[in-house]
Amino acid sequence: MARTLPVITDRRPTACAVTxxxxxxxxxxxxxxxxxxxxGVDTADGLLGRDSLKDDIPGTGxxxxxxxxxxxxxxxxxxxxxxxxxxxxxxxxxxxxSGRLAAALRPLxxxxxxxxxxxxxxxxxxxxxxxxxxxxxxxxxxxxxxxRALQALITFTxxxxxxxxxxxxxxxxxxxxxxxxxxxxxxxxxIGGFVIGRPYPLFRKAFAYAADTHNALYGALLFxxxxxxxxxxxxLLFLLLALTGHGRIPRWLHAAPGRAATFSGTALLLFGxxxxxxxxxxxxxxxxxxxxxxxxxxxx
Numbered sequence: 255m256a257r258t259l260p261v262i263t264d265r266r267p268t269a270c271a272v273t274x275x276x277x278x279x280x281x282x283x284x285x286x287x288x289x290x291x292x293x294g295v296d297t298a299d300g301l302l303g304r305d306s307l308k309d310d311i312p313g314t315g316x317x318x319x320x321x322x323x324x325x326x327x328x329x330x331x332x333x334x335x336x337x338x339x340x341x342x343x344x345x346x347x348x349x350x351x352s353g354r355l356a357a358a359l360r361p362l363x364x365x366x367x368x369x370x371x372x373x374x375x376x377x378x379x380x381x382x383x384x385x386x387x388x389x390x391x392x393x394x395x396x397x398x399x400x401x402r403a404l405q406a407l408i409t410f411t412x413x414x415x416x417x418x419x420x421x422x423x424x425x426x427x428x429x430x431x432x433x434x435x436x437x438x439x440x441x442x443x444x445i446g447g448f449v450i451g452r453p454y455p456l457f458r459k460a461f462a463y464a465a466d467t468h469n470a471l472y473g474a475l476l477f478x479x480x481x482x483x484x485x486x487x488x489x490l491l492f493l494l495l496a497l498t499g500h501g502r503i504p505r506w507l508h509a510a511p512g513r514a515a516t517f518s519g520t521a522l523l524l525f526g527x528x529x530x531x532x533x534x535x536x537x538x539x540x541x542x543x544x545x546x547x548x549x550x551x552x553x554x
Contacts, residue, residue: 267516271523274519274527275527278523282535285528285552286551293330294327295307295455297326301326301327302323311459318476320463321477321480321483322479322480322482325479325481325482325486327456328454328483329483333406333410334452334484336444336445338521339522339524339526340492342517342518344438345496345517357496362493365439365441366481367442368445369484370446370478372447373477373480373481374477376449377473380465381464382470382473388401388404388405390461399541402458405451409447410530410532410534411533413448415530416526417526417529418522419526420437424515426512446481460480464477
């Protein structure tokens with residue numbers, strides 16, 4: 255019989271849910287897209303040794319390198335930061351009895367494989383279609399929201415809602431029909447789905463390069479590399495937590511019933527809420543659909 259995350263039976267789930275929701279909303283309000291995206295571009299410039307936005311991509315090999323660097327440089331952007339919500343579920347499903355490295359690689363492999371598969375599939379389809387897709391549109395749109403922004407709004411709102419549901423189900427507040435394996439695969443698929451709505455400038459450049467080739471296999475490769483770049487930092491941080499101190503953190507998570515579920519659920523709910531609020535509420539406010547609070551550092 256498939257195992258599921260332990261169910262918490264005391265009153266902590268409600269407190270954890272409130273904590274995750276509140277933290278996600280605050281993060282969306284405080285987030286500075288100019289600061290984070292600018293750091294991403296600077297990181298790509300440093301890794302590539304050239305102007306990543308303005309300079310042409312000289313060839314197929316350089317395109318592959320550019321795709322991976324774009325994924326890595328975009329780690330902390332608003333369209334990828336929710337990937338860090340996967341760390342707690344991965345740590346919570348690691349079985350330290352089978353060896354620390356093997357226990358860490360199994361959940362990491364499932365999340366990564368699902369992310370790469372979804373990104374590659376989308377990249378292959380879009381490269382085959384070509385540049386006439388919403389993500390590369392320069393139109394302002396009839397309602398004032400550009401098609402690429404509307405695609406981002408819809409995609410990330412859906413992804414955020416699913417992540418929030420996963421968080422609530424891990425906390426035992428909604429039905430949880432998933433096993434450990436399917437939960438990790440779904441989380442990985444959601445991370446891979448980030449590319450479907452991503453408006454990040456460096457990503458649009460990689461996207462345009464792939465679309466111009468009209469080569470589905472090459473497009474799939476580029477997007478797979480972007481997905482790998484997206485999860486590198488998440489993977490390294492997870493391995494650091496899982497392997498240091500003789501696997502102390504995974505053992506601690508499994509030492510008490512419900513502890514792994516508490517951390518997994520709260521993390522998923524935090525990042526799911528952030529994604530919904532940032533993309534589904536804050537983004538339309540930029541186009542004067544309604545009011546959303548701003549800070550001095552992110553009012554522009």
